[in-house]
Amino acid sequence: MDSAAVQPPAGLPGPFAAWSRTAAGPWTSVVSLIVFIVVWELAVRIFDIHELLLPAPSVVGLELIEVSQKGLLWGPMAETLSALAVGLVASLIVGVGLGVLIGSTAFLDLLSTPYLWALRSTPRIAIAPLVMIWLGFGFEAKVWMVFLSAMVVVMLIVQEGVKTVDETLVRVARSFGARRLDIMVHVITPYILPFIASAIRNGLSMGMVAVLVVEMFSAVGGIGAQVRRANDSYDSPRMFAFILVLIVVSLTLIALSRRLETSVSRWREEAYV
Amino acid sequence: MSTTSLDTTAEGFIGRIGSRFKGRSGLNFALITVVNVAVFVIVWELVATYSGIPKLFLPKISAIASDIPQMNAEGILLLNLWFSVKNFFIGLAVGVVIGLPLAYAIGSIKFLDRVLSPYLWALYSIPRIILLPLVLLWVGINNNARLAIVAISVLPSLAVVVMDGVKTTDATMLRAARIFGASRWQQFLHVIVPSTIPFIGTGLRMGMLRGLIGLYIGELFITQNGIGSIIAYASVRFRTARVFAVLLLFVLFAVSNLAVTRAIETRLTRWRAPSGL
Numbered sequence: 001m002d003s004a005a006v007q008p009p010a011g012l013p014g015p016f017a018a019w020s021r022t023a024a025g026p027w028t029s030v031v032s033l034i035v036f037i038v039v040w041e042l043a044v045r046i047f048d049i050h051e052l053l054l055p056a057p058s059v060v061g062l063e064l065i066e067v068s069q070k071g072l073l074w075g076p077m078a079e080t081l082s083a084l085a086v087g088l089v090a091s092l093i094v095g096v097g098l099g100v101l102i103g104s105t106a107f108l109d110l111l112s113t114p115y116l117w118a119l120r121s122t123p124r125i126a127i128a129p130l131v132m133i134w135l136g137f138g139f140e141a142k143v144w145m146v147f148l149s150a151m152v153v154v155m156l157i158v159q160e161g162v163k164t165v166d167e168t169l170v171r172v173a174r175s176f177g178a179r180r181l182d183i184m185v186h187v188i189t190p191y192i193l194p195f196i197a198s199a200i201r202n203g204l205s206m207g208m209v210a211v212l213v214v215e216m217f218s219a220v221g222g223i224g225a226q227v228r229r230a231n232d233s234y235d236s237p238r239m240f241a242f243i244l245v246l247i248v249v250s251l252t253l254i255a256l257s258r259r260l261e262t263s264v265s266r267w268r269e270e271a272y273v
Numbered sequence: 274m275s276t277t278s279l280d281t282t283a284e285g286f287i288g289r290i291g292s293r294f295k296g297r298s299g300l301n302f303a304l305i306t307v308v309n310v311a312v313f314v315i316v317w318e319l320v321a322t323y324s325g326i327p328k329l330f331l332p333k334i335s336a337i338a339s340d341i342p343q344m345n346a347e348g349i350l351l352l353n354l355w356f357s358v359k360n361f362f363i364g365l366a367v368g369v370v371i372g373l374p375l376a377y378a379i380g381s382i383k384f385l386d387r388v389l390s391p392y393l394w395a396l397y398s399i400p401r402i403i404l405l406p407l408v409l410l411w412v413g414i415n416n417n418a419r420l421a422i423v424a425i426s427v428l429p430s431l432a433v434v435v436m437d438g439v440k441t442t443d444a445t446m447l448r449a450a451r452i453f454g455a456s457r458w459q460q461f462l463h464v465i466v467p468s469t470i471p472f473i474g475t476g477l478r479m480g481m482l483r484g485l486i487g488l489y490i491g492e493l494f495i496t497q498n499g500i501g502s503i504i505a506y507a508s509v510r511f512r513t514a515r516v517f518a519v520l521l522l523f524v525l526f527a528v529s530n531l532a533v534t535r536a537i538e539t540r541l542t543r544w545r546a547p548s549g550l
Contacts, residue, residue: 032387032388032391033391052410053410053411110302110305111309114306114310117528117531118524118527118528120531121482121524121527121528121530121531122485122527122528123482123485123486123489123527125486125489125490126489126520126523126524127520128493129493129504129505129507129508129516130508130513130516130517130520132508133329133330133508133511133513133516134330205398205400209400209401209402209486212400212402212403213402213490213493216402216405216406216494217494227403227406228406230406231406231409231410239406239410243403243404246399246403247395247399247403250398250399250400250403251395251398251399254398254399255398
């Protein structure tokens with residue numbers, strides 16, 4: 001669980017990068033993507049790679065259009081995303097609450113330590129088989145799975161945030177006569193906002209893994225199931241099309257949450273929290 | 274970089290209750306934890322016995338515990354455990370062997386950074402389970418696929434952190450080295466590598482956490498052996514107690530893993546002055 005997650009660099013050139021004489025412009029990434037696709041297409045055509053192993057980008061693109069016209073794309077996508085959204089919102093509400101509670105009460109902190117260690121070190125998707133036993137493969141199971149795996153991350157990060165609140169700030173507030181509630185609202189809340197943003201980002205990636213595990217395992221409902229079915233029927237172009245969509249969607253969501261994180265933590269000096 | 278290790282010694286900020294537990298290091302804390310876990314176990318057993326929840330949903334903890342020798346007697350426990358541990362460390366090694374040089378190369382060569390780091394970041398950001406079908410397609414449904422999944426889970430987490438470490442090398446030190454006539458290679462070996470060692474510690478910890486996810490997913494979908502396969506079989510047959518038992522072992526493995534990597538990380542970071550963060 002990485003609340004200490006690194007961020008993509010805002011301005012790439014670090015001190016050490018000045019070494020390189022290559023005048024790499026900001027468009028290098030775009031160019032590299034285009035080159036990547038062209039090389040892929042050419043490689044498939046020149047070496048005559050079988051479609052099953054690696055379909056050409058053009059084939060994948062056409063398949064993508066076909067899939068969306070057949071209505072296999074947007075419906076499952078909506079199902080996956082709505083499970084993700086519901087689970088995530090629930091996990092934020094519960095996770096932030098629990099995190100603040102545990103982080104601010106030394107007694108609970110003490111009691112929960114061994115369990116938090118277990119939760120922190122074990123991948124949360126480990127409980128996927130249990131959730132499937134309990135709830136089956138339906139929408140409800142997915143929401144619960146997202147909720148459980150994201151909630152743990154959110155709770156851990158928020159709890160950590162509350163625990164690291166600068167004690168001087170609390171003492172200052174108290175000596176100016178702030179009550180517990182005041183401290184909560186005016187010191188703790190602004191302090192843990194970046195942590196909550198980071199929790200959203202981490203919860204989002206955990207939630208995506210969770211929903212996809214259930215869908216791919218069960219092959220019922222959602223984009224994950226579509227991938228699994230295409231995989232099982234050796235329909236590589238279709239599988240690549242769905243995987244492409246998943247990559248784009250997850251990158252977009254992560255980028256959005258990262259932007260949120262940066263904008264919330266702008267007032268702090270260090271971006272790495 | 275974030276040395277906001279989760280185990281900061283910061284006490285609960287609302288100190289009144291906290292002060293009572295301030296000296297909680299060592300024996301005292303261990304004692305409380307033992308009592309704490311014991312109470313948890315007893316409550317679980319009582320709830321499972323008397324609440325009428327079917328054992329399909331909540332097996333008794335005694336049933337879970339007794340399933341471990343049972344699995345051993347069936348001869349499936351140690352063998353599969355060994356497979357999983359072996360797979361984990363081989364996959365980890367592959368990820369590190371590829372990831373570290375890659376991270377140093379991307380971190381120090383601007384052109385590579387521009388060209389490759391978007392892909393590395395993409396790999397880091399997307400849930401790796403998306404790539405599982407591709408791995409199955411290209412590597413086949415076999416053990417190598419599982420190694421590959423562990424490796425691609427470990428690699429980006431490690432590489433991204435180390436790459437970051439290379440980029441944030443103290444420019445003053447580099448300049449000093451250059452003034453004293455260090456060649457590029459010498460700068461790399463004597464300035465950059467030592468200053469990135471703490472980042473390797475952090476990267477390893479994060480990589481190992483991700484690697485465990487990879488291991489587990491690989492075993493759920495390729496069920497020839499390993500503890501994930503026991504879980505997969507048991508859950509299909511609704512043997513909840515067995516699922517819990519294997520999960521318990523998995524948690525123990527994961528916790529000891531985290532403890533060891535934490536220790537390594539602390540050791541590697543010790544020489545750095547506390548940054549106050």
